[in-house]
Amino acid sequence: MxxxxxxxxxxxxxxxxxxxxxxxxxxxxxxxxxxxxxxxxxxxxxxxxxxxxxxxxxxxxxxxxxxxxxxxxxxxxxxxxxxxxxxxxxxxxxxxxxxxxxxxxxxxxxxxxxxxxxxxxxxxxxxxxxxxxxxxxxxxxxxxxKTKNTNNYIVIIANENEYYPVIDFIVKHQDFWQSHPIAITPKLAHILSTEINININIGKYLDYQRLIGTETAVGSLIMSGNVSAVIYLRTPILAVKNQLNIEAFLILCDVYQVPLATNISTAKAILYYL
CATH class of the missing domain: 2.60.120.10 (Jelly Rolls)
Structure with missing residues (x-):
């Protein structure tokens, strides 16, 4: 019963x-x-x-x-x-x-x-x-x-295997970043300031360990309506290990209509678009 x-x-x-x-x-x-x-x-x-x-x-x-x-x-x-x-x-x-x-x-x-x-x-x-x-x-x-911040960031994140390709990309387009604030991880910012020694407009620091779920995560920034585009470089083979988190992140970009680049070629296209 x-x-x-x-x-x-x-x-x-x-x-x-x-x-x-x-x-x-x-x-x-x-x-x-x-x-x-x-x-x-x-x-x-x-x-x-x-x-x-x-x-x-x-x-x-x-x-x-x-x-x-x-x-x-x-x-x-x-x-x-x-x-x-x-x-x-x-x-x-x-x-x-x-x-x-x-x-x-x-x-x-x-x-x-x-x-x-x-x-x-x-x-x-x-x-x-x-x-x-x-x-x-x-x-x-x-x-x-209607509590949106007036800042709009270009999010740039990468796993460790892609750090230097993304840093090379940032350096080659450093003039662009003067008028477009970026949101990056503290580790990327540290490499840029100590090893590369260039001055760019870093508007926000992000937590790459979790794409969604924390206030400093990329997902939270996207949901605030303050992201113009996302450049997300990752090694595809390694990405499978965190597939669910990545799928949720991709859904966020789709829901909020945020342009997303997953390689250098599409990243260049986004800069041209912006």
Whole structure:
């Protein structure tokens, strides 16, 4: 009886998720696998679902009802059925930026960030689709917030085997960088300043260890709307080892319509374009 009840509850979750526009790209069997990590929670009007400043540990999907995003007692926006809650804290690895308060009775599906990491390992294809959903939602909300920085950077990143080809590229076009601020890793910046000794306009330092997920990651900068182009040189054979992270990063570039170069020839084309 317990197993039967559990199956019925799981089917309810699957059916509820399949109805949502946000999951329109998922197959039924993918939703079924994803739903194994989901828990459902009912909420009452006035209930605080997420608190500003707290470290985000879970993502919410509104199944029924409405919630308000509140800051300093002001309702910034109302979220309804099918919308996500808390994904910005996940994607950008930062604390909650506002309170989430129920505007009506309703129900939310919850998945922890730890379980999302498990999905990356056990169901990588589902994880890629999920990251695409999260990044699109984050982009839409960042657009709504209208808090874009006025700086626009050209991101230049490379793995260690490609350091000197990319440095040679930077040196050959050093006049270009005077009017185009770049975002690079501290290690690349160190090589440029100590070994090459050229003065270029470095606007931001990045963490190459994770393409997405931290405030200093390339993905966070892209989602802020402050990237004109990305030059990403990597050794293709080595790239396979980190394929999921790279796939998520490529999706980000597609979602945000950011020109992406993966070799010197396409990097030159981007400079010509800009």
């Amino acid at each position: 317990c197993n039967k009840k559990r199956i019925e509850m799981m089917n309810e979750v699957v059916n509820a998720l399949l109805k949502l526009k946000v999951f329109r790209e998922f197959y039924t069997e993918e939703i079924q696998a994803f739903s194994n990590y989901i828990s459902r929670h009912q909420f009452l009007a006035g209930q605080v679902l997420m608190k500003k400043g707290e470290i985000g540990t879970y993502l919410g999907i509104i199944l029924q009802g409405e919630v308000n995003i509140v800051e300093n007692s002001e309702v910034l926006v109302t979220r309804t059925e099918g919308e996500l809650l808390g994904e910005i804290a996940l994607i950008q690895s930062q604390s909650r930026s506002a309170n989430v308060v129920a505007a009506s009775n309703g129900e939310v599906a919850v998945i922890s960030f730890d379980d999302i990491e498990k999905i990356k390992n056990t169901h990588p294809k589902i994880a890629i689709k999920l990251i695409s959903v999260l990044t699109r939602s984050t982009w839409q909300k960042l657009q709504e917030s």
